[in-house]
Amino acid sequence: MTEPSVNFRDRIATSDDRGHRKWVYARLPKGRYTxxxxxxxxxLILLFTVTPFxxxxxxxxxxxxVINRHFIxxxxxxxxxxxxxxxIAMLTFVIFIxxxxxxFGRMWCGWAxxxxxxxxxxxxxxxxxxEGSPAKQQASNQKPKTSGWYIRRTFKIVVFTSIILIAVNIFLSYFIGTSNLLSAWKTGxxxxxxxxxxxIVLTAAGTFVYTWFREQACTILCPYGRLQGTxxxxxxxxxMYDYLRGEPRGKTKEGESQGGDCINCNKCVQVCPTGIDIRNGTQLECINCTACIDACDEVMAHIGKAGGLIRYTSEKEISSGAKRRFTGRMAFYTSVLAGLLIFLSILIMKRxxxxxxxxxxxxxxxxRxxxxSFSNLYNYKIVNKTRKDIDLSFKLLQPEGELRIIGNQPMVKNGASVEGVFFILLDSSIVVSHEMKIQIGLFDDDHQVELLESTFIGPMNKNMP
Ligand code: SF4
Ligand code: SF4
Structure with a gap:
């Protein structure tokens, strides 16, 4: 029987005791989760591809x-x-994450x-x-390199780079738009x-990550992965591995079970893309990809035992058999998230x-x-959040009087703002108090775009000189 690894917390699974990288030759899993x-x-790939169109x-x-500083x-x-x-939307997203x-732990990492x-x-x-199965890849990488090896490796890098270039083009169209991207290819x-x-930079980075850096992006670089512990x-x-059911693992020399359901076949380790052994417990390197679930379920079916030795579950469920519960922490985050969503929806609706x-x-x-008559002077600022230039005009709606704009009525370019001044003139018979509410309409032709409210200041006593 192989003893459980005791050094898995001393170093990541993909480095040896001298700190050199151990390449992961993960077997491809098969099963319901895969x-x-x-x-x-x-x-998701389809969604990513069609969304810019x-x-x-x-x-x-x-x-x-980002360059023209607007978002759609x-x-x-x-x-x-x-x-x-x-x-606020980003804050809501962070709370959601x-x-x-x-x-659900790192379900995002494994699925999306x-x-x-x-x-x-x-x-x-x-x-x-x-290049053949992972075992074949490992064998040919350890042997002296042949011309066939170099041809296959070059072909692989060319195929990877071509796919990454297409993905980068789609990615860029989220930032510059599909028409600009097309123009770029036409114009040069x-x-x-x-x-x-x-x-070029993104394609080179993608090629580097997917041909060489690979799982290290998840195990040593990704900040989200590093946050899991907290x-x-x-x-x-x-x-998770159900250690109560699986241990003691392995078989005796006589071929008898040690008592637990784990037969120590190592299949769950062989399919793991981050090279870890899930039987060592929760580890930061686990991206919850479910490959080990499928591998172990296959083994369990083969030896006539129920699947689920490795499954989606919680530590509490394994250790005590307690059912999942909605904890105080979950309730707190849920209420903060609901509050933020409501607040954001109101802001967007009122925008x-x-x-x-x-x-x-x-x-x-x-x-005077x-x-x-009496007049008040006002400053205005108009922000045009549409993608078209608009000619606007102010009209005094309440009370009866005159709105006299200084200069021309405002013309606001798309995404820009203008500032100006105007007078409100009210006949003395209208000015009935020291401070009166007034309503001004902002019009695009005959369409009222906004209703604005302000105050008009008159004298305390109209008869005073
Ligand atoms: S695949 Fe299942 S039975 Fe095989 S070593 Fe992993 S946990 Fe044990
Ligand atoms: S331990 Fe299992 S779920 Fe975690 S990364 Fe490895 S194969 Fe995926």
Missing amino acids: TRRHWVAMA IKVAGEPFILID LFGRVFWPQDTYLLG VLFTVV CPQTIFLEILFRRIETWI FTDYHRTFVAM LTDNDTIMV TEVETTILRTPGILFQ NENG
């Missing part, structure tokens, strides 16, 4: 135009003035992370197709050198395409005009 993960991966009312569904989400345009909305991790999808579902399979490097530099607890659902502020000019109370 099939489901393939379907999910295909759906989806338009809503002529606008892209999603565009993150679900067809709605957001400008730098909406940064607070994006801030935290809550999701508290409850682009690194896992591309490496485990796509590239590892292409690699097997080109001179006019779109920044796009091509980004494309987010998960004994109630978190993760891929207008044109945002105007009017303020009485500081330091000036009112003027020669005809006996």
